[in-house]
Amino acid sequence: MIETLPQYLALRAKEAPDRVALRERIYGIWQPITWQEYYDHVKHFALGLHALGLKPQDTVAIIGDNRPEWVFAELAAQAMGAKSIGIYQDSVADEVFDIVNRSDATFVVAEDQEQVDKMLEIWDRLEGRVHKVIYYDPKGLRNYTEDFLIYFLDVEAIGKEYAEKHPDFFEEQIAKGKGSDLALLSTTSGTTSRPKLAMLTHDNLISMARNLMAVDPLEPDDEFVSFLPLAWIGEQMSSVACGLYIGFKVNFPEAPETVQHDMREIGPQMMFSPPRIWESLVSQVQVKIEDTTPFKRMMYNWALPIGYRMADTRFRKETPSTKLKILYFLADWLVFQNIKDQLGLRRLKRAYTGGAALGPDIFRFFHALGVNLKQIYGQTEIGGIAVVHRDGDIKFQTVGLPIPETEVKIEESGEILMRSPAVMQGYYGNPEATAEAIDEEGWLHSGDAGYFDEDGHLIVIDRAKDVMTLHDGTKFSPQFIENKLKFSPYIREAVVFGGDWPFVTAFINIDFANVGKWAENHQVPYTTYTDLAQKPEVYEIIKQHVLQANADLPPAARIRRFLLLHKELDADDAELTRTRKVRRRLVAERYKELIDALYGDQDKVEVETVITYQDGRTATIRTHLRIEEVDTGD
Numbered sequence: 001m002i003e004t005l006p007q008y009l010a011l012r013a014k015e016a017p018d019r020v021a022l023r024e025r026i027y028g029i030w031q032p033i034t035w036q037e038y039y040d041h042v043k044h045f046a047l048g049l050h051a052l053g054l055k056p057q058d059t060v061a062i063i064g065d066n067r068p069e070w071v072f073a074e075l076a077a078q079a080m081g082a083k084s085i086g087i088y089q090d091s092v093a094d095e096v097f098d099i100v101n102r103s104d105a106t107f108v109v110a111e112d113q114e115q116v117d118k119m120l121e122i123w124d125r126l127e128g129r130v131h132k133v134i135y136y137d138p139k140g141l142r143n144y145t146e147d148f149l150i151y152f153l154d155v156e157a158i159g160k161e162y163a164e165k166h167p168d169f170f171e172e173q174i175a176k177g178k179g180s181d182l183a184l185l186s187t188t189s190g191t192t193s194r195p196k197l198a199m200l201t202h203d204n205l206i207s208m209a210r211n212l213m214a215v216d217p218l219e220p221d222d223e224f225v226s227f228l229p230l231a232w233i234g235e236q237m238s239s240v241a242c243g244l245y246i247g248f249k250v251n252f253p254e255a256p257e258t259v260q261h262d263m264r265e266i267g268p269q270m271m272f273s274p275p276r277i278w279e280s281l282v283s284q285v286q287v288k289i290e291d292t293t294p295f296k297r298m299m300y301n302w303a304l305p306i307g308y309r310m311a312d313t314r315f316r317k318e319t320p321s322t323k324l325k326i327l328y329f330l331a332d333w334l335v336f337q338n339i340k341d342q343l344g345l346r347r348l349k350r351a352y353t354g355g356a357a358l359g360p361d362i363f364r365f366f367h368a369l370g371v372n373l374k375q376i377y378g379q380t381e382i383g384g385i386a387v388v389h390r391d392g393d394i395k396f397q398t399v400g401l402p403i404p405e406t407e408v409k410i411e412e413s414g415e416i417l418m419r420s421p422a423v424m425q426g427y428y429g430n431p432e433a434t435a436e437a438i439d440e441e442g443w444l445h446s447g448d449a450g451y452f453d454e455d456g457h458l459i460v461i462d463r464a465k466d467v468m469t470l471h472d473g474t475k476f477s478p479q480f481i482e483n484k485l486k487f488s489p490y491i492r493e494a495v496v497f498g499g500d501w502p503f504v505t506a507f508i509n510i511d512f513a514n515v516g517k518w519a520e521n522h523q524v525p526y527t528t529y530t531d532l533a534q535k536p537e538v539y540e541i542i543k544q545h546v547l548q549a550n551a552d553l554p555p556a557a558r559i560r561r562f563l564l565l566h567k568e569l570d571a572d573d574a575e576l577t578r579t580r581k582v583r584r585r586l587v588a589e590r591y592k593e594l595i596d597a598l599y600g601d602q603d604k605v606e607v608e609t610v611i612t613y614q615d616g617r618t619a620t621i622r623t624h625l626r627i628e629e630v631d632t633g634d
Helices: 005-015 035-051 068-079 093-102 113-126 152-165 169-176 202-215 233-246 256-266 275-291 294-315 322-343 360-369 431-437 478-485 512-521 529-533 536-551 584-590 592-598
Strands: 020-026 029-034 059-063 083-087 105-110 132-135 149-151 182-187 197-201 223-225 249-252 270-273 350-353 373-377 407-410 415-419 444-452 458-463 491-497 504-510 559-564 604-612 618-629
Touching (some): 005 035, 005 068, 005 169, 005 202, 005 233, 020 068, 020 256, 029 035, 035 068, 035 152, 035 169, 059 068, 059 093, 068 083, 068 105, 068 169, 068 233, 093 105, 132 152, 149 152, 182 202, 182 233, 197 202, 223 233, 223 256, 223 270, 233 270, 256 322, 275 294, 275 322, 275 512, 322 360, 360 373, 360 478, 407 444, 431 444, 478 491, 478 504, 478 536, 491 584, 504 529, 504 536, 504 592, 536 559, 536 618, 559 592, 592 604, 592 618
Parallel strands (some): 020 249, 059 083, 083 182, 105 132, 132 149, 223 249, 270 350, 350 373, 504 559
Antiparallel strands (some): 182 197, 407 415, 415 444, 491 504, 559 618, 604 618
């Protein structure tokens, strides 16, 4: 019986040793790795780790971009009875230390010089608990002489020697694996505190893959592009668990900057991304349409309303008229196919969004193009997914129906509770938090507020702690308003306030690239982000988009005053999580003076703030921020 991820790898290598399992784009050429080669890399790296002192129940921490070496290292650790933990590649040194320290990692696999330098910075604080730092991109590391550094291929060479002396050891170790063994420590999003470490077993991950694939099956010949951080449970869910369970091909782009080009070359059948990726794609389309020829703009403006009519017809589960079918066929052939091709979405069977709510405007946009975009709902603590839309039963205001073997109920308080074989074993080293999250009957307390609609679809309102009550008694979700604002190509991030205050206000981050392009086209000179954000012309275009967002909101929930922040909210400043979720309470505390000004009577406010650059340096910004009034029509 197959119970673990390494056992699935062994099965795939036995069944189809010459079939391509992974591909990596190097210098513009896709380099294939067969299932047998995949297995051999994992085997030799695992035996190398064992020879260097890795023990069962140890932890291997991995940090870097998405590369085959990441999954080699992860499965190698699991094959030896150990577990892995991923660290976001843009984490600063202190964050790396926190994860390595709390996970009790004994080995760290670091991609390149940048990640190795972070380990050198924190090495003395680790007090000898980490045996080796293993790097797989040697560029720039030739003159590094620390004895704890070792090259990835050298570890594999050690493993090959070990295999010659112990020819059956690796296969015996894989066979010992049990579904109840810990496979992964996965960091939670950390919106309210520092990330916790969810303990996920092989059973947790495989049951999640089995049940998702039962709803939306994929084939071994299907393609997937792995470009989101492998430290995120969503990427683990797709590229590792589902990838091994089905045996489809996983492709690794050359660099973050080439993802779109590489996606277009591969044409994947499945894509899973958080809302920020879908928001970015919509902004990209909107900006390019503004810059295109008048004829192409006219064709787009003709086709998009037809797309919306078809999408809305399908949402209502109605049969489109013959006329609409013909018009949509023409719109798709003349416009939508080209847009999807440019975005790398042309061959998609299904696309998923999860990790946070996606605005209804963005959801409708992709369905107008003919992209089968589906909302999922889940958490790190339940293997990434518990609820998903079904084909032909998509309601953009919901997240769909529970997947097989998953129970979902709403507590009297309105909190969403979930139970399934994918629920984690608890938080590593934190029994108090575990007791709060999982009750005696095995129900996972999500911390989210929601309810079921008349069709049994789950509607998620927001984090229970973030749901606000307006002055007229109306409950509202700030996240819903924020998502409406982010449909604008000129708004990158928004933080909405209300609740205890007499009306709704917002902080807005402009999208520097798109607003900068607009400024150049309209001959508006600027120097820095701060300078551009405070231009009267920029305030005016943002105000128009705020008015558009307000139009569909009840009067009490409309934004009455807003300001454009002088800096982007940043994960390095702890204002966002590494998955770009807003740390709402921290932002409210840090910018209390700005919030007070929004609810005062002044039209500008002076601000002084310290920002942190990527290299750790800090700088102080002093400026005046304008506060804009919005006519809400009431």
